[in-house]
Amino acid sequence: MKKLSFQLTLIIALSVSVALLAGCGKDDTYAQEEGKVNVVTSFYPLYFFAKEIGGEHAHVVNLIAAGVEPHEWTPKSRDLDAASKAQLFLYNGAGLEGWVDGFLKGLGSGSQVLTVEASQGIELIQGNPEHGHKHEGEQTDATGTEAEHSHEGEETDHDHEGAAEDDHDHEGEDAEHSHSDLDVDPHTWTSPRSALVMAANIRDAFVKVDPENGAAYESNYSNLEKQLRELDDKFTQELAGYKRRDIVVSHQAFGYLCRDYQLNQIAIMGLSPEAEPRAQDLLEIAKFVKDNGIPYIFFEELVSEQLADTLAREAKVDTLVLNPLEGLTPEQEKAGDNYFTLMERNLKNLQKALQ
Template sequence: MIQVSKRLLLVALVIAIAALIGCGNGDSNAQAEGKVSVVTSFYPLYFFAKEIGGDNAFVVNLIATGVEPHEWTPKSRDLSVASKAQLFIYNGAGLEGWVDGFLNGLGSDSQVLTVEASKGIKLIQGNPEEHDEDHQDEAGKDHEHSLLDVDPHTWTSPRSALVMAANIRDAFVQVDSAHRAEYEANYAEVEGRLKALDAEFTEQLSGYTRRDIVVSHQAFGYLCRDYGLNQIPIMGLSPEAEPRAQDLLKIARYVKEQNIPYIFFEELVSEQLADTLASEAHVKTLVLSPLEGLTSEQEKAGENYYTLLERNLQNLRKALG
């Protein structure tokens, strides 16, 4: 009798687990049913797609929370997810080195509309020619050996993000014109928030004599271009690029000579180099987020693209003051 009861309990448990799994898939399908299915390559695009798509969109982000996008490559399951979507939104400008092969893997009969969010932004060359050789040497910029032809970090400036958001709005309208009014209204809210942030950055950063910021990797070119700053990167366009010891010494000397009070590091990349350089130069460190993704702690705290930008502005003011 006890054995029979155990068998019945086991069968019931298996059925319950199966039912829960089935319900989970059903819920996911129910969420996507009747909505525009969207796949994004990384966090800022996911955020804008969610904001603009609103109730009419089911958005999936390929890169998990806490993962640095420069280090990520897609798996076969990611291709499977994207192949079933109506929109696949990626940054472009060389950020997703895997994207050409990925899109080819969707097949010639794929109905997915692919959207390059950075289209229309004037891109910054990987080694900007406007910096003279003396300043490059002073600031340690001659260590840049990046294979990237352009700086892909378009989303770090609210002014550039406006272009990206408009591209995403246009994509939604193209695949789902029936809800054009809702997409336009949602975009108007995003546009208003980004324009307000642009105005804050312009006004609050304009009064400082100091214009140089030392950053852990060369991710803030568009932010600096739009608001008249100059970034001095420890590493190149990719955070995996390793600086030479002589470059670190040059930057440390420059920091001391110019009395730069802070060195910036970012959340998703080890701050070891920034800490080492700060210790060498006897200065402090601050976070300047490249807005590439949220940490699990930030996600739990309800942080988002806007709040990270606002914190960046606060920390920039502290470093420039």
């Protein structure tokens, strides 16, 4: 009898432990907070900007966990459920989230969520380098001049009446929207100038869904805007004095940064980091690195650096990190890194590579 009681006690204890662990899992993270604007973001930069602007009046959750590469992520039904119950869903647009069309339709006609394409108003860089590599010192972006943007009064929400569909997993959904089929560069946030437009769009969205706290959102945005403008000035001034303007990167993620600060990126891989370059492309880049005395090849932390390392060995140069800020690693998250600390690190590494 004692043995049976012990077994029963153990089963009960294990059941309680499992329940407690489940309560600490992702579903708990997605729980809404009463009295706040509940916001769901598609990836890290939007999460950071929304936290800064929303402040104490917002509860912000990010769909993509630390250490996960956004290009490889697709949503599940719990992600759709979280977004449908929120007041705001923020996504980058410009083709970054290949799954977003089906996701927005899946929110259903009963959802009150305001969906916002944060890149709205940015002059997008046209062309897909995966459909034709340009290496020999050619610019991969459309222009070297700063684009003027207007976002005042823009409406970025979508009407999804009648668009309900069954709740389901979106793994592998919408293959036609894969990153390899992009015809624009989606990596808008890598330039502080584009980030300013995105932050303003997010501010406008907060004011629209919660006008009572509009003054707080405006104030928080002003603080963020000041930091972004200071960062823009710093990039402009500290990158201006170098004769060398070429950077070799593992992933074609820095078109907006290069456009705004008059740099030229030569990419090993195209818009999607999973795209495999041809052997001829690697040989051409290695030749370019040697012929032009490029001292470093940049890689990023959420994508394997194998190709960058291979090319660096072939060209007899070193590697450095240039972070596309698509997400934090668990180590960066633990250390308290954010958009600004990582961009400052990028600036230092760019200066080192341009010397």
